[in-house]
Amino acid sequence: MGKTVRHQPSPTNFLPPLLRQELTGRKVCYADYKHPCYKIAFFQDLTARVGYHQARQVCDGEGGHLLSIESEAEQKLIERMLQNLTNSGSGKSDGDFWIGLARNRDSMASSAACPDLYRWDDGSTSKFRNWYADEPSCGSEACVVMYHQPTANPGIGGPYLYQWNDDRCNMKHNFICKYPPGK
Numbered sequence: 475m476g477k478t479v480r481h482q483p484s485p486t487n488f489l490p491p492l493l494r495q496e497l498t499g500r501k502v503c504y505a506d507y508k509h510p511c512y513k514i515a516f517f518q519d520l521t522a523r524v525g526y527h528q529a530r531q532v533c534d535g536e537g538g539h540l541l542s543i544e545s546e547a548e549q550k551l552i553e554r555m556l557q558n559l560t561n562s563g564s565g566k567s568d569g570d571f572w573i574g575l576a577r578n579r580d581s582m583a584s585s586a587a588c589p590d591l592y593r594w595d596d597g598s599t600s601k602f603r604n605w606y607a608d609e610p611s612c613g614s615e616a617c618v619v620m621y622h623q624p625t626a627n628p629g630i631g632g633p634y635l636y637q638w639n640d641d642r643c644n645m646k647h648n649f650i651c652k653y654p655p656g657k
């Protein structure tokens with residue numbers, strides 16, 4: 475599959491200059507118009523990382539959404555993109571990525587029902603999930619990250635790499651956007 479990386483001007487003028495600078499580029503598209511494009515927003519600078527809702531705003535402002543992962547194949551594709559990022563030398567430090575999966579905390583459900591309340595931000599009805607062993611925690615955690623902790627000691631579910639974890643929505647993380655074909 476041919477791959478092109480193209481730089482895309484982004485309507486992110488409302489963001490602080492450093493963040494704006496780091497958000498340009500890194501949009502990866504495949505050389506056909508059937509597949510979505512993705513953008514990995516990784517910030518070495520911890521202070522540039524953002525909460526779930528700001529990440530969502532950035533993706534929406536560019537005609538996309540926070541990433542939905544609708545199949546094992548798409549999960550593996552994103553894993554390969556993150557491995558490329560790590561191998562390129564710019565992404566060696568730890569940092570999780572917001573994906574577009576969240577739960578409405580107003581719906582006070584029993585903890586047993588909670589895992590079924592997570593919904594994709596882009597409207598996908600995909601039931602694919604890749605939770606880490608003891609996730610989702612629910613409670614005050616209602617927004618989902620993909621783990622990216624290459625230097626962390628493995629836990630009960632193995633290394634903290636690429637599985638999903640619900641976290642408090644105001645925590646600061648990297649994020650991944652997904653854009654429909656042709657955008």
Ligand SMILES: [Ca+2]
Nearest residue numbers: 611615639640
């Ligand atoms: Ca959790």
